[in-house]
Amino acid sequence: MQSPSLVEVRGVEKRFGGVHALRGVDLDVRAGEIHALVGENGAGKSTIINILAGAVRRDTGTILLDGAPVDFHSPADSQAAGIAVIHQELSTLPTLSIAENIWAGRMPSRLGWVDQRSTFDRSASLLEEVGLDAAPWTRVSELATSQQQLVEIAKALSRRARLLIMDEPTASLTEHEVQRLLALVRRLRDGGVSVLYVSHRLAEVFAIADRISVMRDGCTVRTMDRADADPAGVVALMVGRALAARAAATPHALGAPVVELRGLSRHGAVHDVSFAVRRGEIVGMAGLVGAGRSETARLIFGADRADAGEMLIDGQPVALHSPRDALAAGIGMVPEDRKQLALFIDAPVRWNVSMARLPAISPGGIIRHGRERALAEDFVERLRVRTPDTLTPVRHLSGGNQQKTVLARWLAIRPRLLILDEPTHGVDVGAKAEIYALIRSLAAEGIGILLISSELPEVLDLSDRIVVMRGGRVAATLDRAAADERTVMMHATGTA
Amino acid sequence: MTAPSAAPAPSRSSYRPHAVRRAVGARESWVFAALVALCVVMSLASPYFLTVRNLFNILQGMSTIGIMTIGMTMVLVAGGLDLSVGSILAVGAVLTARLMTYAGLNPWLAVVCGLLAGVAFGLVNGLLVTRVGIVPFIATLGTLSMGRGLAFLLAAGPAGTVASNVPMRDPGVTFLGAGYIGVVPMPVIIMVVLAVLAALFLGNTVLGRQIYAVGSNVKAARLSGIAVPRVQLFTYAVTGLLCALAGVISAGLLSTAATNLGQGVELDVIAAAVIGGTSLNGGEGTVHGALFGAAIIAVVRNAFVLLGLPLHFQTMIIGAVILLAVGVDRVRR
Numbered sequence: 001m002q003s004p005s006l007v008e009v010r011g012v013e014k015r016f017g018g019v020h021a022l023r024g025v026d027l028d029v030r031a032g033e034i035h036a037l038v039g040e041n042g043a044g045k046s047t048i049i050n051i052l053a054g055a056v057r058r059d060t061g062t063i064l065l066d067g068a069p070v071d072f073h074s075p076a077d078s079q080a081a082g083i084a085v086i087h088q089e090l091s092t093l094p095t096l097s098i099a100e101n102i103w104a105g106r107m108p109s110r111l112g113w114v115d116q117r118s119t120f121d122r123s124a125s126l127l128e129e130v131g132l133d134a135a136p137w138t139r140v141s142e143l144a145t146s147q148q149q150l151v152e153i154a155k156a157l158s159r160r161a162r163l164l165i166m167d168e169p170t171a172s173l174t175e176h177e178v179q180r181l182l183a184l185v186r187r188l189r190d191g192g193v194s195v196l197y198v199s200h201r202l203a204e205v206f207a208i209a210d211r212i213s214v215m216r217d218g219c220t221v222r223t224m225d226r227a228d229a230d231p232a233g234v235v236a237l238m239v240g241r242a243l244a245a246r247a248a249a250t251p252h253a254l255g256a257p258v259v260e261l262r263g264l265s266r267h268g269a270v271h272d273v274s275f276a277v278r279r280g281e282i283v284g285m286a287g288l289v290g291a292g293r294s295e296t297a298r299l300i301f302g303a304d305r306a307d308a309g310e311m312l313i314d315g316q317p318v319a320l321h322s323p324r325d326a327l328a329a330g331i332g333m334v335p336e337d338r339k340q341l342a343l344f345i346d347a348p349v350r351w352n353v354s355m356a357r358l359p360a361i362s363p364g365g366i367i368r369h370g371r372e373r374a375l376a377e378d379f380v381e382r383l384r385v386r387t388p389d390t391l392t393p394v395r396h397l398s399g400g401n402q403q404k405t406v407l408a409r410w411l412a413i414r415p416r417l418l419i420l421d422e423p424t425h426g427v428d429v430g431a432k433a434e435i436y437a438l439i440r441s442l443a444a445e446g447i448g449i450l451l452i453s454s455e456l457p458e459v460l461d462l463s464d465r466i467v468v469m470r471g472g473r474v475a476a477t478l479d480r481a482a483a484d485e486r487t488v489m490m491h492a493t494g495t496a
Numbered sequence: 497m498t499a500p501s502a503a504p505a506p507s508r509s510s511y512r513p514h515a516v517r518r519a520v521g522a523r524e525s526w527v528f529a530a531l532v533a534l535c536v537v538m539s540l541a542s543p544y545f546l547t548v549r550n551l552f553n554i555l556q557g558m559s560t561i562g563i564m565t566i567g568m569t570m571v572l573v574a575g576g577l578d579l580s581v582g583s584i585l586a587v588g589a590v591l592t593a594r595l596m597t598y599a600g601l602n603p604w605l606a607v608v609c610g611l612l613a614g615v616a617f618g619l620v621n622g623l624l625v626t627r628v629g630i631v632p633f634i635a636t637l638g639t640l641s642m643g644r645g646l647a648f649l650l651a652a653g654p655a656g657t658v659a660s661n662v663p664m665r666d667p668g669v670t671f672l673g674a675g676y677i678g679v680v681p682m683p684v685i686i687m688v689v690l691a692v693l694a695a696l697f698l699g700n701t702v703l704g705r706q707i708y709a710v711g712s713n714v715k716a717a718r719l720s721g722i723a724v725p726r727v728q729l730f731t732y733a734v735t736g737l738l739c740a741l742a743g744v745i746s747a748g749l750l751s752t753a754a755t756n757l758g759q760g761v762e763l764d765v766i767a768a769a770v771i772g773g774t775s776l777n778g779g780e781g782t783v784h785g786a787l788f789g790a791a792i793i794a795v796v797r798n799a800f801v802l803l804g805l806p807l808h809f810q811t812m813i814i815g816a817v818i819l820l821a822v823g824v825d826r827v828r829r
């Protein structure tokens with residue numbers, strides 16, 4: 001009772017200059033199945049997706065759709081063939097409304113005029129489906145990254161495609177939205193849509209996939225039914241090496257508060273938030289999308305101004321007017337959206353890593369190229385950033401490796417307080433373990449860490465204390481011992 | 497296996513060409529090749545082209561534009577735009593001449609005042625953009641007009657008589673524009689020295705690096721602790737200084753500062769930068785590329801003179817060169 005293949009990829013190869021990104025990809029997605037694609041950062045997942053999306057041309061190999069060879073010259077070709085893609089990086093247009101983003105030129109129209117009513121209704125029902133609580137005419141620039149992600153999903157759904165490709169759709173979503181999305185994906189599958197699903201969250205993959213394909217170094221190494229697969233085996237196939245054993249938290253004494261918030265507020269986003277982060281402490285922030293976690297982080301980092309409340313650093317009240325002030329006060333922040341808020345996409349990896357640290361290692365404002373290079377190479381090695389060299393433009397790196405580059409920039413400044421907003425966004429399992437170990441060792445050195453993550457296990461695992469936010473307020477502050485997934489979710493959803 | 501050191505040997509060596517291209521600058525090397533090709537064609541077409549005298553003529557002709565292009569490149573790389581460069585040039589020239597000739601100020605002091613006026617003009621541009629928040633196109637379109645008016649005002653004679661130019665005859669100062677060291681015209685020397693300094697600055701200082709950062713992603717730059725307004729202000733101020741200097745040089749060459757000096761020159765300056773690989777979206781561009789661009793324009797101009805071609809084609813050809821340069825770059829990506 002095996003259903004026929006909808007799309008078959010046979011021996012596809014792709015080179016980017018000297019980088020052999022795909023060395024032979026074989027993949028078949030059957031009609032009405034959810035097919036998960038997993039692999040390390042830089043394994044080639046996004047590249048094969050871009051080829052199916054018509055955004056990148058393959059060098060060799062064949063692609064069959066319903067058994068007939070196809071050749072996509074542009075994204076329009078791929079869309080016409082019934083393929084909709086949610087790309088890894090957001091492609092929303094910030095100045096347009098949600099509805100305009102969803103329909104982008106395909107607005108329901110009557111006699112050439114946009115039919116406002118039907119546009120509105122159809123957008124609203126899509127938003128309902130993906131679980132985004134916002135009016136269709138809201139400007140996308142007013143949405144958080146995770147909400148924009150939901151807009152992307154709504155946009156892909158609006159195409160009513162036969163094959164829906166999702167490249168890490170859940171990377172910035174929290175458990176709550178993820179569950180909703182997974183339910184939606186299952187409904188689509190049951191309605192006959194095929195789904196190719198890329199994720200670094202194995203729990204999710206095992207919850208949803210009918211079959212799983214593993215990629216390594218540009219090849220598909222195996223495709224298996226979910227029933228025949230187990231997470232450890234999949235990781236072993238992905239990584240091809242034994243994973244570093246989980247670094248146990250080194251017990252260390254916590255010092256005085258590095259930063260203390262007292263009644264911090266910003267209209268419409270953050271209300272009366274008070275908590276402290278002590279030296280050597282890892283404070284996790286949990287909450288649903290839109291709960292005000294990133295907004296609070298931006299207030300602490302001076303990226304936005306608070307309307308009320310005060311902030312103390314080392315016991316002294318401070319007013320930070322800009323990220324520059326925050327940096328001078330020893331605060332660093334990895335922002336949530338790497339592409340829009342962090343990366344200099346055409347600049348070399350080296351520049352991207354050194355940007356925040358550069359003034360400190362350049363006496364007299366003169367760049368010491370040797371030092372800059374050493375700094376960048378050190379972090380590229382420590383974080384295992386997969387790049388030919390540090391002069392490669394960061395655009396040429398895979399999503400997860402771009403994220404590691406951003407992380408490196410902030411690890412390089414040796415701050416007193418480090419705010420990490422989704423630090424492992426799109427990072428593979430192996431690299432995650434290494435990043436966790438690094439975060440722990442920073443804390444052990446006495447750095448205060450504020451960790452925001454949509455992955456609850458990550459927060460639970462790393463944090464000494466957890467601040468749960470809901471609707472812009474602190475709903476609860478839980479000690480490590482008292483925190484478990486259920487308790488946190490109850491506070492986050494307001495059912496406690 | 498994700499470690500870069502584990503990369504297979506063959507793919508490693510295949511990065512070499514990239515490394516070389518990166519060192520020279522991919523776009524700039526194309527522009528340079530085009531410039532050389534143009535010169536080869538010209539030297540075949542005209543026996544006068546490849547003479548020392550003609551070559552220095554070309555260089556002298558492009559020097560004021562070249563000097564302004566250095567500033568414009570910085571502004572553009574930081575994601576800005578300055579349409580007022582021609583007006584700054586005029587204000588710098590006329591003010592210097594007026595202080596020297598009518599007010600009897602020490603000539604060098606007058607030059608310093610002229611240059612400072614250029615800096616002030618640039619700062620006004622920068623403040624309009626960074627503090628008031630007017631988009632660069634509009635802000636500098638406004639100051640373009642105001643600056644030209646100011647140049648007229650400054651040219652008014654001691655008794656309030658209307659004048660279209662102010663004489664500037666100090667031999668020391670005119671040497672900047674009209675002098676030679678050996679066979680090399682003084683403005684060419686100034687242009688080359690400034691270009692080298694600017695290239696060193698952009699490539700080797702924190703501020704230079706931050707100019708690129710601001711232009712490639714302003715939000716990320718701010719969140720990386722860069723004082724974005726200060727960086728932008730700096731680029732406008734430097735441009736103001738360089739344009740005023742170009743004004744003093746032009747006036748020196750002619751021994752007079754005309755109020756219409758540098759009218760419309762902003763188009764040549766922007767064209768030179770763009771031909772040389774500077775992106776109007778910011779974040780990309782080099783000083784040497786911009787100078788190659790200025791040189792291409794100058795050689796095309798020279799070609800029309802040497803070959804006696806009808807002059808009205810000149811502007812069309814330069815327009816075509818801009819489109820060609822940008823178009824080829826688009827396609828190549």
Ligand SMILES: Nc1ncnc2c1ncn2[C@@H]1O[C@H](COP(=O)(O)OP(=O)(O)OP(=O)(O)O)[C@@H](O)[C@H]1O
Nearest residue numbers: 016021041042043044045046047396397398399400
């Ligand atoms: N435009 C490009 N130019 C050069 N190299 C590229 C380009 N795009 C991708 N690559 C390289 O191809 C390889 C595969 O990248 P790809 O983005 O497909 O990885 P991925 O599996 O999606 O990884 P991630 O999990 O980090 O998103 C990487 O080594 C990457 O650096």
Ligand SMILES: [Mg+2]
Nearest residue numbers: 046088398399
């Ligand atoms: Mg990817």
